[in-house]
Amino acid sequence: MPASHCPTGVPLYFFYGLTFIFLGLAIAVKDMSGSKLRLADSLPSLAIFGFSHGLHEWLECYLLLGYGNASLLLPIHYLKLLTLVVSFLFLNHFAICLLRSQPKIRWQWLRVLIPLLLVFPGMHLFLSWENLDLQTIRQADILARLTIGNLGGILAAFALIRHGRVVEILSRSAALHFHWAGIGFALYALLAGVIPSHAMIPFLAIQVEIFRSLTAALITYFLVKAMNVFNIETRKTLEQQILHLAQAEKLAAVGKLAAGIAHEINNPLTNISLNVELLKKDLQDGAKPEAGLEKRFAAIERNIGRASRIAGELLHFSRQKEDTLVPIDLNEIVSGSLTLLGSKRQNYRIETRLLPLPPVMAVAVKIEEVLLNVLLNAMDASPLGGLITVSTRCQGLEILVVGNWGRS
Numbered sequence: 001m002p003a004s005h006c007p008t009g010v011p012l013y014f015f016y017g018l019t020f021i022f023l024g025l026a027i028a029v030k031d032m033s034g035s036k037l038r039l040a041d042s043l044p045s046l047a048i049f050g051f052s053h054g055l056h057e058w059l060e061c062y063l064l065l066g067y068g069n070a071s072l073l074l075p076i077h078y079l080k081l082l083t084l085v086v087s088f089l090f091l092n093h094f095a096i097c098l099l100r101s102q103p104k105i106r107w108q109w110l111r112v113l114i115p116l117l118l119v120f121p122g123m124h125l126f127l128s129w130e131n132l133d134l135q136t137i138r139q140a141d142i143l144a145r146l147t148i149g150n151l152g153g154i155l156a157a158f159a160l161i162r163h164g165r166v167v168e169i170l171s172r173s174a175a176l177h178f179h180w181a182g183i184g185f186a187l188y189a190l191l192a193g194v195i196p197s198h199a200m201i202p203f204l205a206i207q208v209e210i211f212r213s214l215t216a217a218l219i220t221y222f223l224v225k226a227m228n229v230f231n232i233e234t235r236k237t238l239e240q241q242i243l244h245l246a247q248a249e250k251l252a253a254v255g256k257l258a259a260g261i262a263h264e265i266n267n268p269l270t271n272i273s274l275n276v277e278l279l280k281k282d283l284q285d286g287a288k289p290e291a292g293l294e295k296r297f298a299a300i301e302r303n304i305g306r307a308s309r310i311a312g313e314l315l316h317f318s319r320q321k322e323d324t325l326v327p328i329d330l331n332e333i334v335s336g337s338l339t340l341l342g343s344k345r346q347n348y349r350i351e352t353r354l355l356p357l358p359p360v361m362a363v364a365v366k367i368e369e370v371l372l373n374v375l376l377n378a379m380d381a382s383p384l385g386g387l388i389t390v391s392t393r394c395q396g397l398e399i400l401v402v403g404n405w406g407r408s
Contacts, residue, residue: 009064012209017057019216024050026224034237035230038101039163043227045094046156050220053087056080077137084141088148095155098163145193153189157182167229170236177226184219191215269307272300327359328367330392337371338390347384353391 027047032040059080063073164178191212195201199208331354338345338352371390378388 009209010061012207012213013057013061013064016209016213016216017054017061019213019220020050020054020057022050023216023220023223024048024054026220026227030227030230032230035233037167037229037233039098039167040230042094042097042101042159045090045097046223049087049090049094052083052090056083056087059083074134074137077134081137081141081144085144085148088144088152091152091156092148095152095159098159099155101163101166142196145196150189150193153185153193157184157186157189160185171229171232174226174229174232177222177228181219181222181226184215184222188212188215188219272304272307276300325361325363328362328364329359330357330367333364333367334371334390334392337368337375341372341375345379348379348382349385349387351387351389353389355391355393357392357394 024047027043027050030043032043059076063076063080160178160182164175164182167178168175191208195208197208200206201208201211334352334354338350341350375388375390382388
């Protein structure tokens with residue numbers, strides 16, 4: 001390396017390597033346990049790429065400092081080449097792992113192509129082994145970049161962009177970050193795989209390593225932002241579990257009420273059956289159809305309405321709905337909750353003091369669920385014949401539903 005590169009080269013390569021080391025650390029400390037995204041299985045390879053590529057750049061930084069014994073110069077260059085090859089191999093492995101999860105992607109041919117491309121720098125070193133010098137290692141470095149380095153950057157770009165479409169259902173912002181990270185890898189494939197190291201960008205007179213460093217920083221930034229998709233996945237999973245748990249608790253409450261509700265529905269059905277039998281008996285005895293007919297039909301309709309109302313309350317309570325806020329009457333919710341208690345309330349003295357209330361914006365089934373659980377808990381905590389009082393009132397801008405429980 002010419003001495004003119006030393007003053008600016010050391011901090012440049014230090015920052016360059018630090019960027020990739022930070023990428024590896026960001027992946028290593030990310031909790032991806034329990035994730036169903038295939039990205040979680042692929043990212044460890046990208047972390048190794050970050051660590052090994054960062055080490056490669058720091059070895060270059062060490063060489064620029066000019067410290068150490070001259071006899072170690074060749075081994076350090078050889079180690080630098082080795083870390084470069086290892087980093088590119090893991091970059092390819094990351095891309096292949098991610099592509100395997102993509103539908104309609106034929107990735108099997110890469111198993112043959114990557115070892116085939118690796119032959120070029122390997123054969124170059126093998127044929128020059130007896131006269132191995134810095135120039136030979138630099139040529140092998142260029143061949144490695146042109147082959148597996150260029151391929152790894154392109155594959156990683158393609159895999160990340162395709163994966164962005166997969167995670168779009170979870171988060172559009174995460175999908176966008178994956179797209180930009182993919183574009184960054186495509187640009188890095190050009191800067192690190194095609195343009196030789198220490199070259200000057202035409203028309204700009206800027207060293208290519210500066211653009212490589214900026215591209216590496218952008219890749220790291222967008223990938224770290226994109227990995228928030230794991231947090232989003234975890235949050236959505238927890239939300240689903242909470243919904244399932246709430247539904248399970250609701251069904252458990254229905255189970256506790258089942259006997260009482262069955263009794264409440266059985267009573268009107270028994271009355272309906274009795275009135276039908278009486279009607280049949282009257283007709284068989286030759287009684288006039290008009291005699292008591294209207295009264296019996298009214299009784300049948302009344303009991304059908306009662307059974308239908310109880311069944312409707314139960315169906316409304318047990319059904320899982322979206323949490324949509326609508327204007328509701330809290331007094332109706334209280335009455336519906338008491339209806340669902342069925343015959344269980346016959347063992348207690350339940351008094352209601354329901355004052356006129358304005359409509360409130362709420363989720364009716366959620367309020368009913370809370371009230372029902374409170375009433376059931378009150379029954380469990382009270383002796384048979386105990387007094388349970390439910391009252392509602394409007395106090396300023398607050399509407400209160402108050403339950404007082406005590407012994408008789």
